[in-house]
Amino acid sequence: MPALLLYLLQVNVGLTLFYATYQLVLRQTTFYRLNRLFLVSGLLLSGLLPLVDLASLLEEKQQLYQTVQNFAPYWQMPLPVAPAEQGFDVWLIPVVLFWLGAGVMVCRFLLQMASLYAIHRKADRASYQGIKYREVQARLAPFSFGKAIYFNPRQHPQKDWLPILQHEHTHVREWHTLDILLIEITTLFNWFNPAVWLLRKSLKQNLEFLTDQRTLEAGIDRKQYQFSLLHTAGVSPLSFTTSFSFPSLKHRIKMMNKAPSAQAQKVRFLAVLPLLFSGLIACHGIAGTSSELGGILPQENSLQTVPTQDHYEAFLKRNPAVKRITWSGQAIQVYLKSGETEQYASTPEGIAQAEKKYGALPGPPPPPPVPAAAPLAPEAAMAPPPPPPPFRKDWPKEFLERNPSVKGFTGSEDTFYVLLKNGEIETFDQSPAGVAALEKKYGPLPAPPPPVRAKVGVSTSQEEKLFPPVVKKKFSPPVIKRQEAKNLPPDYQDFLKRNPTVNHIYWTENSFHVVLKSGTNEVFPKSEAGYKAAEKKYGKLPASPPPPPIHDLPLPQPAPKPKN
Structure with missing residues (x-):
């Protein structure tokens, strides 16, 4: 609807x-x-x-959306689906009829306002016993609109003038025109409801009852007032004005003579x-x-349950700064071309916030079909999702002073996570643009800590994917013969000249080591992030490893790991 x-x-x-x-x-x-x-x-x-x-x-907010199974933990691109055939929308018929009726009612109201304006221009200012009014020449029932009273004294005997003007003055003094305009505007747009027309009549009738009551309380003779009503009967006033001769005189006289209702x-x-x-x-x-x-909730009978490729492309076209958008179980990620990642909760409020900035979002993809030959085991289906990477909170004092809003920091295989003190989490991808955006906002990051050794029986695969650590070990530097320095490549020699505290560097299968003259061995993983961390500290690394050194003494063996 x-x-x-x-x-x-x-x-x-x-x-x-x-x-x-x-x-x-x-x-x-x-x-x-x-x-x-x-x-x-x-x-x-x-x-x-x-x-x-x-x-x-x-x-309380009942998050009904949480009862729907969250699927598609990562969405790269919506599946293309043939668009459903667009048939005739039957809801268009009542909408068109509504606007046609409202248009007729508005035209009718404007014509009545034009008639009132014409009467106002032809009326002359007058006054009787301190009550100001506008004297009209046409045969009209006495009425008021706004702060003006319209009255033709030639239609009524002089003894009826004061009750009539006192009645209309009560309408003006208590601003009954506002009530009339409110019900008229309501009728314009709800013309199809009979109850609205009946409510319109009841509201006007109650205003007349109230005015009759107030006029009689002012000291007007009851019998003379009722005779004045009879003299003005039969002349129809304008529909949007308050009139002395409002219909249903019998009911008005009955209510005037009725005993007041008890306060109870x-x-x-x-x-x-x-x-x-x-x-x-x-x-x-x-x-x-x-x-x-x-x-x-999902629509079972919907002809089109997943967003089309056109929807996704239209979204990206409307938002040229967006690289891609994904839906996860609890959040929506908007990846920007600048490298930043914006995250919104998968709630009505979060979706509304995202749509306020980017317009209508392409919906999430459908759940992947479960193969009949390999159904999920009940234990696997009920297993909780893996916990997020742990946040490191023991950052150097200098970094925390520069960023007082940061509480913790961690990273996954392709994403950095910044935990703020207000509970929000900001994400940046590990592309060069993402790293640049991260450092632009928070400044240079300190060297990451050594990895936490996993407990017995616990996999460390997830921890190994975190922000690449720089491990410092006490290491006895090997004794290299002096003639080896002549055999080093030029870029290696330049590296040692730029870094006088470095004794030598060497590569292993999964990492490379920077051995300092102080005996400290710094270990960097062989990854893009590891190389960036090393070059940030020591400058450009040699393009190729040096020839294997000749040691006078054997390399020291690493200390055995303590038992848990």
Whole structure:
């Protein structure tokens, strides 16, 4: 259902509930001022309540989306699917009919306003017993609009002038025109609901009851006032004005002669309002929940359940700074061409935040089909996801002073993670652009610590994929014969000249070592990150390893690892 029709449905359910409550419970009371407040509040609440997110105000957020199985932990590109054939949208018919009717009602309202303006221009200023009015020449019933009273004294005997003008002056003084304009605007856009027309009549009728009551309280003779009503009967006023000769005179005279309602009858308002408000919230909640579930839960009968290649390409075209977008179990990652990675939670609030910045997102891909020959074991299906890499929090004091908002740092095979003190996690990929973006924001990173030795029986494969460590060991440098320096390659000799604290370097199968003259052996892994860390500290490395050294003494053996 289109959002417009859903909104109109909620509004008209509220208007109907307010009208039914007024007719059944409050109409026969003489608390006209409270009835006016009730009717005006009903118009405002019915129009505004559907626009309010009641779920976030009146109840705890129930994350219904978590009940849906999270699949596709990593999404590189959506699967191409043939687009569904676009048929005729039947919802277009009621939408078109609504706007046609609203257009007719707006034209009718504008014509009435033009008629009032013409009457206003032809009317002359006048006054009677201190009450200002505009004297009209046409045969019209006395009425008021805004702060002006329109009255033709030649149509009425002079004895009726004061009751009529006092009545219209009460309309002006209490701003009844605002009530009339509110119900007229409500009728413009809810013309199809009979309850709205009945509510319009009841609101105008209650204003006349209230004005009659206030006029009689001002000292006007009751019998003379009622005869004045009879003299003005039969002349139809403008529909959006407050008129002395409003129809249903019999009912008005009956209510004037009715005994005032007992004060105990006000309990009706205390009993009705909570029930009515609960009904409005229930109707709004049912419509809102069905709308949310329609957008979150999977649609079994949907013709197109996965985003097409066109959707993904259109998203990238609208956002040229985005390199790719992926969906994981709990988050959405937006990889930028600058190397930064933005992460949003897979919640309605997170999706709304991402769409506010990038527009409509291409949806996540469908779950991969489970092969029939190899179903998942129950234990494997229920196994929890692997824990995230541990964050290192013992950073050097100098780095923490430069970045007071950082709490911890870690890395995986292709991503750096920065844990902030407010609980957020920023991610950067390990491409040159990503490393540059990371250092631009947080400055040069200190050398990473040695890897934590895993406990017995625990795999260290995940820890080995973290940010490449620089391991420092106490090492006795080998004694190299002096004639070996002549055989070193030129780039190796230049490296030693640039770094006088380095004794020599050598390569192994998985790492390369920088042996300092102090006896310290620094170990760097053979990876892009390892080379970057070494070159950041010592400058450009030799292109090729030197010839194997000739030692006078054997290389010391590493100390045995302590037992757990």
